[in-house]
Each structure stands twice: as structure tokens, then as C-alpha cells.
Amino acid sequence: MTNVQNGCPLSAIEAIDTIEKRAGLFPAYRRAHAKGIGFDATFSPNGCATPYTTAFHLLQQDTPAIVRFSHSTSNPNPTEQLVPVKGMAVQFQLPKGKVTNLTMATIPVFITKTPEEFIQLLQLGTSDKHSFSERLSTLKKNSNFHAAFTILKNIIPPKSFGTGHYYSIHAYYLINDQKQRHAVKFEWEPIVESKTPTKYTALSTNPNAMEDELLTRLENGPVRFNLLIQLAQPGDSIDDSTQKWPDTREKICIGTLTLLERRADNAEPQVFDPTIVTDGLLCSDDPVLHFRAKAYAESAKRRQYFP
Numbered sequence: 001m002t003n004v005q006n007g008c009p010l011s012a013i014e015a016i017d018t019i020e021k022r023a024g025l026f027p028a029y030r031r032a033h034a035k036g037i038g039f040d041a042t043f044s045p046n047g048c049a050t051p052y053t054t055a056f057h058l059l060q061q062d063t064p065a066i067v068r069f070s071h072s073t074s075n076p077n078p079t080e081q082l083v084p085v086k087g088m089a090v091q092f093q094l095p096k097g098k099v100t101n102l103t104m105a106t107i108p109v110f111i112t113k114t115p116e117e118f119i120q121l122l123q124l125g126t127s128d129k130h131s132f133s134e135r136l137s138t139l140k141k142n143s144n145f146h147a148a149f150t151i152l153k154n155i156i157p158p159k160s161f162g163t164g165h166y167y168s169i170h171a172y173y174l175i176n177d178q179k180q181r182h183a184v185k186f187e188w189e190p191i192v193e194s195k196t197p198t199k200y201t202a203l204s205t206n207p208n209a210m211e212d213e214l215l216t217r218l219e220n221g222p223v224r225f226n227l228l229i230q231l232a233q234p235g236d237s238i239d240d241s242t243q244k245w246p247d248t249r250e251k252i253c254i255g256t257l258t259l260l261e262r263r264a265d266n267a268e269p270q271v272f273d274p275t276i277v278t279d280g281l282l283c284s285d286d287p288v289l290h291f292r293a294k295a296y297a298e299s300a301k302r303r304q305y306f307p
Contacts, residue, residue: 010115012294016302022122023074031299033087035078036070037161037211038267039218043092045255049229052182053174055280057092057100058254064093067259068267069161069214072105080210084157088166088188088225089272090257100281102186102227103274103292104166106158110241115291161214162223163190170274170289171238173282174229181282183232185245188225188257215262223259228252239285271300 019031026034043065049058057063071078072085089103112118158164168186175181206212217223231250237243275283275293283289 010119010291012291012298015115015119015291015295016298018119018122019074026074026076028303029074029076030303031295032074033070033072033089034074034076036068036087036266037214038066038068038263038265038270040260040263041065041067041090041257042260043090043227043255043257046253048252049174049254052176052184052229053280054177055100055174055278056094057278058280065257066091066093066263066267066270067257068270068272069210071210077207080207081157084155086158086161086164086166086210088161088164089267089270090188091270091272092278094278098278099276100278101272101274101276102168102188103272104168104186104188106164106166107155108167108169109244110169110288112288113240113242114287115295118288160217161210162217163192165189166225168274170241170286171232171284172277173284175280175282183236183238183284184229185232187228187230187251189228189253191222191224191226191256193221218259218261225257226253227255227257229254239287241286241288271296273297 016031023031029035041064043057043063045058045060045063047059049055053059068087068089070087070089071080071083072087073083084106086106087104089101092100092102094100110118112121166188171183171185173181174184214223228251230245231252232238232245233249236245236249273293273296275290277283
């Protein structure tokens with residue numbers, strides 16, 4: 001990994017090479033979040049985003065969407081209980097064939113501040129020169145990896161895709177019709193119906209436990225999520241995805257997503273690039289956010305997907 005070591009900018013090819021070395025090569029699958037389940041859905045805005053943005057899907061009538069829930073690992077056959085971070089990617093289908101994406105995970109912050117530090121973290125996990133205890137010690141002592149250490153220490157995996165709380169991790173700007181912009185982070189908050197309790201348990205031997213549980217949940221009633229925006233205040237870190245904003249920051253519900261039915265293609269053709277935004281939205285300058293676009297493109301280029 002010459003570039004990372006000598007301080008040169010990290011390339012997407014180098015990053016994906018490292019992921020493949022760490023996790024193994026599974027040609028037909030995404031290089032992260034390999035295993036997932038896809039649905040058609042509808043997003044219904046409630047008008048509360050009007051003061052903040054001109055984004056069509058946040059202001060107008062219902063918008064169709066494609067949703068993919070996933071496990072964060074690169075292995076398409078994981079032991080689900082051992083993969084604590086889950087993902088929820090949503091692609092809003094806009095007029096004239098355009099799309100915009102929200103790609104979220106069940107952790108509120110990212111594990112490193114820069115792409116280079118992320119690759120260094122992966123290298124640490126694959127190095128034969130360090131014992132497991134030495135790797136943990138490095139996470140704890142190295143300030144670059146404090147976010148990763150905290151996440152690993154405190155994470156509680158969701159028992160159901162349908163009851164997980166998902167975070168955009170990165171900040172975005174909402175832009176209104178007066179060209180004013182406000183930094184926000186997005187969240188999907190589950191609307192949990194008491195009549196559809198999770199049937200998933202940590203001891204399940206079913207390799208598709210969470211997928212099957214979500215399908216059963218959908219058969220028994222609606223599966224819905226509220227879309228929240230958390231409003232930044234002066235002093236909040238906008239471009240560092242390892243920094244969590246205070247819980248006291250105002251949150252506003254701006255609409256509801258409703259799952260409709262499972263997609264036959266399981267949303268595998270979709271690339272949920274989190275930097276693809278529409279008018280009324282703008283990416284922050286978070287380096288990890290912008291690098292994800294390159295990494296997603298390289299991953300898609302290497303996939304041998306057959307519908």
C-alpha cells in the first residue's frame with residue numbers, strides 16, 4: 001500500500017484491493033454490504049422540509065423508491081449475528097429518470113476521519129505481524145482509531161432490519177428557495193408496530209434470519225420509517241464523520257417511507273452512491289463521503305452481476 005504509507009492520495013483501486021485482500025474475493029458481489037434484500041417502497045413527505053430545501057422528493061407528492069437492507073461485511077454468506085453493523089440504502093426515483101440516494105447505517109458516525117485511515121485500519125486487521133490483543137491495543141492508543149474503538153465497544157446490533165435506527169453518518173446541506181443552506185444529518189427512525197414483534201434471536205441458525213424476519217413482518221403489517229433531519233448549530237463538525245452532534249440538536253420529521261414488496265432483482269443492479277444528490281441538496285466536504293463515490297464506482301466495475 002505505497003500511497004497510504006508515503007502520504008499520497010489514496011486511489012479507489014488501492015482501497016478495493018485492500019478490501020478484497022482482507023475479506024476475500026467474491027466476484028459477483030459488492031465489495032462491502034455484499035448480502036442484502038431489496039424492496040420497492042414509497043416515500044411520503046409531510047411538508048416540514050419546506051423552509052429548508054427545494055428538493056423535489058422532500059416537498060412534493062409521494063415518490064417511489066428502491067430500498068436495500070444489508071449486512072456490512074464483504075462476505076455474501078456471513079454469520080448474521082457476527083455482523084453488528086447493518087445498512088439501509090434508499091434510492092428515490094425522481095422525474096425524468098433521475099435519482100438521489102440516502103445511504104445509511106446503524107452507527108451514527110464513521111470509524112475513521114479519512115479514507116487513508118480507514119485503509120490503515122483494514123491493514124491492521126489483516127497484518128500477520130500483530131496479535132489480536134496488539135491490534136486492539138493499537139485501536140485504543142491511536143487517536144486516529146478512537147471512533148472505531150468506541151463503536152466496537154458500544155455497538156448493539158439490531159434484531160430486525162425493520163426496527164433498526166439508521167444514520168447518514170455524513171452531513172449534507174439543505175438549500176432552500178432563497179439559496180440559504182443549513183447543514184443536516186439524516187436518520188431513518190423505525191415506526192414499530194406492537195403487533196409485529198421480531199422473531200429473530202441471537203441464537204438463530206437460519207442463515208437468512210433477518211431477511212426472513214423482515215418478510216414475515218411485512219406480511220403481518222406495514223413496515224415504515226420516519227425520515228428525520230438533525231439540524232446543525234454553530235461549532236458542530238460538518239466535514240468530520242467521526243464526530244457525533246449533541247443529542248440536544250433539533251430533529252424534525254420530514255416524511256415517511258413505506259415498504260411495499262420485495263424486488264425480484266433484490267436491488268442488486270442499483271449503486272447507492274451517497275454523493276448523488278438532487279437540486280436542494282449539497283454534499284458536505286467530508287473526505288470520506290466523497291471518496292465513497294470513487295470506491296462504489298470501482299466496486300461496481302469489478303462486479304460480475306448476472307440478473
